[in-house]
Amino acid sequence: MPQIVNVFLILIFGGGGVTGVISGILLSFGLWGIFKKCGVKPWHALIPCMKYYDMALCAAREPEGRVLFTANALTMLGNISSYFIPESSRLSVLSMAVETIGYIIYLIFLLRVLAALIKTFDVRKRWLILAFPLTGIFTVIFGWNKKYQPKWKVTDYQEQAASLSGANAKVMDKGLTVNIEDRSVTEFFKKKYLLRDIHMYIRPGSMVLLLGGSGAGKTTYLNAVNGYERANAKIVLNNKNVYENYRKMQYDIGFVPQQDLMRGADTVQATLTDAALLRLPMDFPAALRKERVTEVMKIFGLEPVAGSMVSKLSGGQRKRLSIAMEFISNPSLFILDEPDSGLDGVMARELFEQLRKIADQGKIIIVITHTPDRVIDLFDDVIVLAKDANRTGRLAFYGSIDEARTFFGKQRMEEIVMTINRKEEGGEGRADEFIEKYTEVQNA
Amino acid sequence: MPEQMEQSVEVSGIGRHRGRIAQIRIYLVKFFRMFIYQNDWKVLPMAAAIGVIVAMVTRTNMFVTMEGTLVGSFAITLACVWNGCFNSIQVVCRERGIIKREHRSGMHISSYMTAHVIYQAFLCFLQTVLLMFVCVKAGVKFPEKGFITNWIYLDFGISVFLVTFASDMMGLFVSCIARTTTAAMTIMPLLLVFQLIFSGGMLALPQWTLSVSGATISRYGIRSMASLGDFNELPAVSGWNTLSKMRNAEIDHTLTVDDVVKVLENDTVRSRLSEIKTKDGLTMDQVADSILETGMLQQFEGGEYDLHIRLGDVLDAIGEDRVKSYVTEASRITGHNAAYEHTAENITRCWLILIAFAVGFVTLATISLEFIDKDKR
The missing domain is CATH 1.10.357 (Tetracycline Repressor; domain 2)
Known part of the structure; x- marks a missing residue:
C-alpha cells in the first residue's frame, strides 16, 4: 500500500492495515452513540485524538482525557513518521521511542478512562475485560444498545451558574479591601475560572473565618489576597495596593501554610533567627533582632524548646513555630491555612485564642479551618466560598457569624458547608442559590 | 501556652x-x-x-x-x-x-x-x-x-x-x-x-x-x-595478554610452496624480518633471501603440506620477548588516541x-x- 494511503488511514482510523481500519471504524461508530447518550457532540467521534478526550469527558475523567489525547497524538506521530524515515536512519530509533512511550501511556490511560466509563454506565467491572482489548466492540455495545444508559451527562455540568454581582468594595485607609474580578488558568487550551466576583472589606482587628468545601478556591483566594498568585484583582491593605507594592508589602503579610514547612534538622532558635534575618528590615539592630526572637518564642511558648530540633517538636509546637516565623515581622495581615490540622481540641483552642489576641492588636487574621465550630466564638466574621455550577469559586457570604447563621438558616458552620457543597460531594447542592442570594444582598 | x-x-x-x-x-x-x-x-x-x-x-x-x-x-x-x-x-x-x-x-x-x-x-x-x-x-x-x-x-x-x-x-x-x-x-x-x-x-x-x-x-x-x-605513551598489554593465553592453541593449515614464496617476498613481512636476528647474527630477511635465491623451495613446487603447530612453538621459535615487544608496540600504536594527548x-x-x-x-x-x-x- 502506498505510504500516503497508510498515513491517511492512520489519521482517519487511528491505524493502518485492515485491522486498524476495522477497529477504527468500530470505535468511531461506537463513540458516536456514546457521545450522543452523554451529551457530547457526536461528530467529535470522527476527530482523531479528540475522540479520546471526549470519551474521558463522558467518563468524568477530563484530566486523564488530556493525557490520552497527547499520548494518542504521540503514538500517531511515531507511527506516521515510521513511513517516512528509513529503517537504517537513526531517526527511526527516535520515532520508535516516541511511538513506544506514547503507546504505553495511551494504554494505561485508556484503561483508566474505560474503567471510569464502565462506572458511568453503571455496569459490572468485569466489562473491562472486553473493553480494554476490544474497545471498538465495547463502545458499539454501549453506544447503540438502549439497555445501557449513562448515569450522568456531560451537559449536567454545564448548568447555568449564578450571575455576577458587579459590586465593588470601597477602599478604606485602614483594613483590607479585596476586589477580585477573576482568577483563571488556561488548561488544555481552555480558560478555567478558579475564582470570580469576590468583593469585600475587612476591618482591622477582625478575625475572619474562611469557609468553603473542597475545591471552592479557599487557598486560591488566600494566595490572590497575599499577592503570591495574582488574580485579575485589586487588593488594598492599609491604603496600599498589594500587587503594585508586592516586594515591599510581602513582609507586612504573614502566610502560614497548611503543612509545617520548616527544616526539621534545624533548631527552633536558629529557625526563628533565620526567619528574622529574612523578614526584618536591614536597619533593624542586631540586638533588637535577638530580643525580638526571644520575645516571639515567649509569646508562642517556644522558649523551653529553643534548642530543640524542629523534627523533635510536637505537632502543636511545630504549628506554633510555623506561625511564629511569620509573626516575627509583626505583619498587619495574617493568613493561616488550616493551622489546627493535626491538633487536638485543646491545643487547637489554645492556638486560636492566641490568634484572637493577635487580632485584638489591630491585625487582620484570616483563617481556614475545617473544624470551625469548636472555636467559632473567637471569630468576628465569616467568608463563605462555594463552587458554582461551572466549578468556579464564588462568594456565597461575607458578614458576621450571626448574620451567616440567619442567611443560611443553619446554626453550625459545618452545616453551612454541607448546604453549599455539591450533591456528588454529599452536600445539599445549594451553592448557586446562596451565591445568587448574596449577589442580591450586595446589589441592594 | x-x-x-x-x-x-x-x-x-x-x-x-x-x-x-x-x-x-x-x-x-x-x-x-x-x-x-x-x-x-x-x-x-x-x-x-x-x-x-x-x-x-x-x-x-x-x-x-x-x-x-x-x-x-x-x-x-x-x-x-x-x-x-x-x-x-x-x-x-x-x-x-x-x-x-x-x-x-x-x-x-x-x-x-x-x-x-x-x-x-x-x-x-x-x-x-x-x-x-x-x-x-x-x-x-x-x-x-x-x-x-x-x-x-x-x-x-x-x-x-x-x-x-x-x-x-x-x-x-x-x-x-x-x-x-x-x-x-x-x-x-x-x-x-x-x-x-x-x-x-x-x-x-x-x-x-x-x-x-x-x-x-x-x-x-x-x-x-x-x-x-x-595514556598514549603507555604500553598496551591486552594484545600480548590475549596472545600468550593462546599458547596452547593449535594452528592447522594447508600450505603450498607458492604461499610461502609470496609471504617471503612481501615487503611488510621482509621489513619485519629484517628486525629479527638469528643466533648466528643473520637477520631473518637474509635467511629468507638465501632460501629464495638457492631455489631450495622450487623442488617442492606443486606440493601441499599440512601445517600442524602450536602457537606457543611459533612464539618460542621467533622468541617470546621479541613477539611481546612487537605486539605491545603495535597495540600501543593502534591504541593511540588523539583525545588523550x-x-x-x-x-x-x-x-x-x-x-x-x-x-x-x-x-x-x-x-x-x-x-x-x-x-x-
Whole structure:
C-alpha cells in the first residue's frame, strides 16, 4: 500500500492495515452513540485524538482525557513518521521511542478512562475485560444498545451558574479591601475560572473565618489576597495596593501554610533567627533582632524548646513555630491555612485564642479551618466560598457569624458547608442559590 | 501556652530588606549547620567507600598500562559522577515546599542557589580529598611529576573535583526540575546510564553518537585523567595478554610452496624480518633471501603440506620477548588516541568544558527554580 494511503488511514482510523481500519471504524461508530447518550457532540467521534478526550469527558475523567489525547497524538506521530524515515536512519530509533512511550501511556490511560466509563454506565467491572482489548466492540455495545444508559451527562455540568454581582468594595485607609474580578488558568487550551466576583472589606482587628468545601478556591483566594498568585484583582491593605507594592508589602503579610514547612534538622532558635534575618528590615539592630526572637518564642511558648530540633517538636509546637516565623515581622495581615490540622481540641483552642489576641492588636487574621465550630466564638466574621455550577469559586457570604447563621438558616458552620457543597460531594447542592442570594444582598 | 501577648520590641516588616549577597550568607550558614545535624555528612564516608572499591580495581594498572589507565579513568570518573549526583539530587526537591514558603517571604532564588553551589563545592572538595587519599594509600602508581602544576596529586585532584562538581551541579539541576524526591531518584539512574554509555570510555561508540557523547561530563573526565596519565605513551598489554593465553592453541593449515614464496617476498613481512636476528647474527630477511635465491623451495613446487603447530612453538621459535615487544608496540600504536594527548592544551580544555558544564547546569537550575511559584498545588 502506498505510504500516503497508510498515513491517511492512520489519521482517519487511528491505524493502518485492515485491522486498524476495522477497529477504527468500530470505535468511531461506537463513540458516536456514546457521545450522543452523554451529551457530547457526536461528530467529535470522527476527530482523531479528540475522540479520546471526549470519551474521558463522558467518563468524568477530563484530566486523564488530556493525557490520552497527547499520548494518542504521540503514538500517531511515531507511527506516521515510521513511513517516512528509513529503517537504517537513526531517526527511526527516535520515532520508535516516541511511538513506544506514547503507546504505553495511551494504554494505561485508556484503561483508566474505560474503567471510569464502565462506572458511568453503571455496569459490572468485569466489562473491562472486553473493553480494554476490544474497545471498538465495547463502545458499539454501549453506544447503540438502549439497555445501557449513562448515569450522568456531560451537559449536567454545564448548568447555568449564578450571575455576577458587579459590586465593588470601597477602599478604606485602614483594613483590607479585596476586589477580585477573576482568577483563571488556561488548561488544555481552555480558560478555567478558579475564582470570580469576590468583593469585600475587612476591618482591622477582625478575625475572619474562611469557609468553603473542597475545591471552592479557599487557598486560591488566600494566595490572590497575599499577592503570591495574582488574580485579575485589586487588593488594598492599609491604603496600599498589594500587587503594585508586592516586594515591599510581602513582609507586612504573614502566610502560614497548611503543612509545617520548616527544616526539621534545624533548631527552633536558629529557625526563628533565620526567619528574622529574612523578614526584618536591614536597619533593624542586631540586638533588637535577638530580643525580638526571644520575645516571639515567649509569646508562642517556644522558649523551653529553643534548642530543640524542629523534627523533635510536637505537632502543636511545630504549628506554633510555623506561625511564629511569620509573626516575627509583626505583619498587619495574617493568613493561616488550616493551622489546627493535626491538633487536638485543646491545643487547637489554645492556638486560636492566641490568634484572637493577635487580632485584638489591630491585625487582620484570616483563617481556614475545617473544624470551625469548636472555636467559632473567637471569630468576628465569616467568608463563605462555594463552587458554582461551572466549578468556579464564588462568594456565597461575607458578614458576621450571626448574620451567616440567619442567611443560611443553619446554626453550625459545618452545616453551612454541607448546604453549599455539591450533591456528588454529599452536600445539599445549594451553592448557586446562596451565591445568587448574596449577589442580591450586595446589589441592594 | 503563655498568656503574654504584649510586644516590647517595636517591629514593622516595612523597610529595606536583606539583598542577595546578605541572603547567601544566611543560607550558607544554614547549610553548614545542617551538614552536621542532617544526614549530609554521610556522603563523605560513602565517597571514601566508593574510593576504596575503585582503588582496589584500578591500583595495579592505572598509569601503568594503556588499558589500566583507561579502565581506571573510567571507574574514577563514574565514581565522581555518582558522588556528585548523589550529593545534590535531593537537596532542592526535598524542601520544595519550604523554598516556596521562603520565596514568598522574600528569599531570592539566586541567593539560595549560590549558597547551594558554594556548599556543594565544599562537599565535592572533601570528597576529592578523600578519593585522592584512598587512591594514594591503595597504591595507585601516579606519575612522578605533575603536568599542569608541579604536583600530580593536584593535577589529578583538579580533574576529580571538576568531574564531581559538574555532576553535582547536574544533580542540582535535576533536583530543581523534579517536584518530588521520588521523581528525582527516578531520573538519576537514567542520567548515570547515559554518562556510562556515552562516555566513550568502555564502549566503542558509533560515529553519529559522538555529538551525544560530547554532552557527557564523563567523557571529559576520562579524557582529562587519561591525558594526565600520558595514556598514549603507555604500553598496551591486552594484545600480548590475549596472545600468550593462546599458547596452547593449535594452528592447522594447508600450505603450498607458492604461499610461502609470496609471504617471503612481501615487503611488510621482509621489513619485519629484517628486525629479527638469528643466533648466528643473520637477520631473518637474509635467511629468507638465501632460501629464495638457492631455489631450495622450487623442488617442492606443486606440493601441499599440512601445517600442524602450536602457537606457543611459533612464539618460542621467533622468541617470546621479541613477539611481546612487537605486539605491545603495535597495540600501543593502534591504541593511540588523539583525545588523550598529553598536552596542557588538551587537559585545560577538558577542565574548561567541565567548568562550563557546571556553570550551564547551575544557570538552568536557577532559571527553573525561579518558576517555583508556578507549581501546581
